Amino acid sequence: MLVSTLCWAHKQRTLKQIRERNFEQNGGNMLLQRLSQQQGYTDRTKIFTQVELQNATNNFDEDRILGRGGQGTVYKGVLPDNMLIAIKKSKVGGDPRQIKDFINEVVVLSQINHRNVEKLLGCCLETDVPLLVYEFVDNGTLLDHIDPLKNECSISWETRLKIAVETAEAISYLHSATSIPIIHRDIKSTNILLDHNHRAKVSDFGASRLVPLDETQVTTMVQGTLGYLDPEYLHTG
Template identity: 60%
Template sequence: MLIERVSGAGSSNIDFKIFTEEDMKEATNGYDVSRILGQRGQGTVYKGILPNNSIVAIKKTRLGDNNQVEQFINEVLVLSQINHRNVVKLLGCCLETEVPLLVYEFISGGSLFDHLHGSLFASSLTWEHRLEIAIEVAGAIAYLHSGASIPIIHLDIKTENILLDENLTAKVADFGASNMPMDKEQLTTMVQGTLGYLDPEYYTTWLLNEKSDVYSFGVVLMELISGQKALCFERPETSKHLVSYFVLATKENRLHEIIDDQVLNEDNQREIHEAARVAVECTRPKGEERPRMIEVAAELETLRAKTTKHNWLDQYPEENEHLLGSNIVSAPGHTSSRGYDNKKNVARFDIEAGR
């Protein structure tokens, strides 16, 4: 039945494979505990090695949890529609086991949460790394909302669901809570999302829509800027929620107090403050006042272009005179899958290049 539903949805993932139970046992060495990558509420993720020696991640849902099975089906249906370099790729599934298994590409660098808040990663992400991650995640969400064959709302954007590979390239993961609504403007749903990232409008309207993802992304952007968790009960009462803490600091012109000391310097203050403005816009209480993700991605792309150009001018000051009379938008040698409309300052997303 699942295969029929995937076929009926018009899967764009032509490499999707159905694995046997024996394939999964061999890949995980009998689900050996040494192969466990992580355990969360949705189940256990194992490191798997296929016969061709390729490494994969295998997610095993909890036994006897019908809701998790539904999320499994939902994730297969959603990810079968997506082929984007900043979305974790679903390689296949196994339907022979007592609980269903999902097989993903293996992302070796851990989650963004691990890099920002964990103890496993000693080296700090630079501001350039953080801005690039924000751009990649924003572009992926914009693609889900506007570029996928069927509009997709993720509904659980958070730093734990953003994986980083060995090159710190971001991959949006965990689509179990996602929706492919018939009416893309809004939908009624059961409680989804994570405290600290959940759209505040949900508490009064019981509705989630594309602007809910915008809110969650705004929280992620605040984490990238501040290095602080979205929700922390160790902070004072007025600052437990990062959004309220961040917005108040911005209003009172003391944003410098919460910017991560490991990234702030004289050269990037302006860029970080611009990114902070975008984060605040994304987390406005009313969804209708938030920008669309494609607009957010465009603003961050423009910010990177300005930063790259500024750095290039500092490196090659003798070229300033030539640049003053030109229409150059980004520095020579800088390439991107997204171009710019210099008059409208809006990114033009090349969907094919993003896949």
């Protein structure tokens, strides 16, 4: 009995050390520092535990996968209160630049409160790669609805116009209404999610940039998807 207890205690200490190491490697200290600089936003971003998200996704079962992309895999999860969530499992693997982009996405989204922007609920940094937890948006991407190869029952032009207006309102909010202006830098049909009422939700802020209010002209390293980039931004930064 004593040996079993000692082995269990040793295993728990080892797991705790792994979680602490992952938290540091995934930019946990950087995130806490950045969030502490944003007054009033820290409480909006919950730090989930690894166990909570394993339980929500049935241990990240393949059947829970909503999609895969260049930035990672997205899983559908269910919290104990039956709230549906989307969990983005990043492909960040210790690269300082990728970690910085990940932390930037968390900090950016922690400031945003708009009905046409996908809401960030929190993140988990205890796992080998960081996880972002979002509200669940149940009707796929805009591309899923306008690409004839994916959907023969294309949405109406009236609905498309509504989605365009809502997306424009979200971008206007990011540029003008947030405490620090936000440049998304990768607006495209796969980054616009739709709910069951075809309401637009702008998503994927990994390439975003916070712009201090005192900067009238801002030069950034060009990021985004070719074919969707603003020509002036592409040529001048």
